[in-house]
Amino acid sequence: MEQLLTYFPDLSAIQQAQLGQLDPLYREWNEKINVISRKDIDNLYPHHVLHSLAIAKVLQFLPGTRVLDLGTGGGFPGIPLAILFPETEFVLIDGIKKKITVVNEVAAALGLKNVEARQQRSEERKGKSFDFVVTRAVAALEKLVLWSMPLIKDEQRHGLPNGLIALKGGDVKAEIKTLPRSAYTEVYPIQKMFAGDFFEEKVVVYVQY
Numbered sequence: 001m002e003q004l005l006t007y008f009p010d011l012s013a014i015q016q017a018q019l020g021q022l023d024p025l026y027r028e029w030n031e032k033i034n035v036i037s038r039k040d041i042d043n044l045y046p047h048h049v050l051h052s053l054a055i056a057k058v059l060q061f062l063p064g065t066r067v068l069d070l071g072t073g074g075g076f077p078g079i080p081l082a083i084l085f086p087e088t089e090f091v092l093i094d095g096i097k098k099k100i101t102v103v104n105e106v107a108a109a110l111g112l113k114n115v116e117a118r119q120q121r122s123e124e125r126k127g128k129s130f131d132f133v134v135t136r137a138v139a140a141l142e143k144l145v146l147w148s149m150p151l152i153k154d155e156q157r158h159g160l161p162n163g164l165i166a167l168k169g170g171d172v173k174a175e176i177k178t179l180p181r182s183a184y185t186e187v188y189p190i191q192k193m194f195a196g197d198f199f200e201e202k203v204v205v206y207v208q209y
Contacts, residue, residue, distance in 0.1 A: 001023075007053070011084075018110045026106070043198075046198055051076070051190070051202070052077030052079075054202075055204060057193045059206075061158075065158075066129060066131050067132050068090075070133050070144070071093070071095075071138035075103040078134070082114050089116075093120040103117040129151065131153055131158070133163075135148075136166070140175055141166065144207075145164060145207055164206070172205060182209060
């Protein structure tokens with residue numbers, strides 16, 4: 001938790017309290033429904049919360065922005081981002097019902113009014129209703145672009161045009177080569193944002209198509 005304050009010193013008392021509740025909440029729910037590796041639960045803040053917030057180092061969501069967290073799992077990156085941007089609307093979807101149960105319970109316990117969680121796949125959503133789609137460890141970029149682009153609004157509100165923001169690791173260059181030539185990408189190494197061996201090969205990838 002102290003690590004979060006180092007990188008995000010302007011957190012309000014409410015935000016600090018909400019972030020502080022994540023550890024006991026996820027420990028409690030992880031005993032019932034395994035959404036985080038039991039070997040990794042002790043690393044909740046660096047490996048899951050701080051990792052999710054790397055997106056905030058790339059883009060500050062404006063009030064009224066709509067963001068889709070595609071394949072949210074246990075609520076990452078959506079829940080930490082929703083705490084950081086209380087005036088941004090987050091829709092968190094996942095195909096697995098028990099994971100969405102955890103997300104809804106955590107969001108309710110934190111009093112997050114800007115989070116809506118649904119058991120749903122991206123293909124089931126219709127219409128361009130989101131400014132950005134965010135993801136973490138879901139699929140290859142080629143598939144993420146295919147799933148997300150039909151859902152992204154044409155109207156722009158940010159300096160960074162509407163698009164996909166994905167937390168990725170591994171051979172990102174190879175994944176980018178599979179994208180259509182018309183796709184514009186930017187890669188942000190997380191090790192330049194946060195200290196720690198965990199972030200060495202991890203990046204934020206932005207795709208505008």
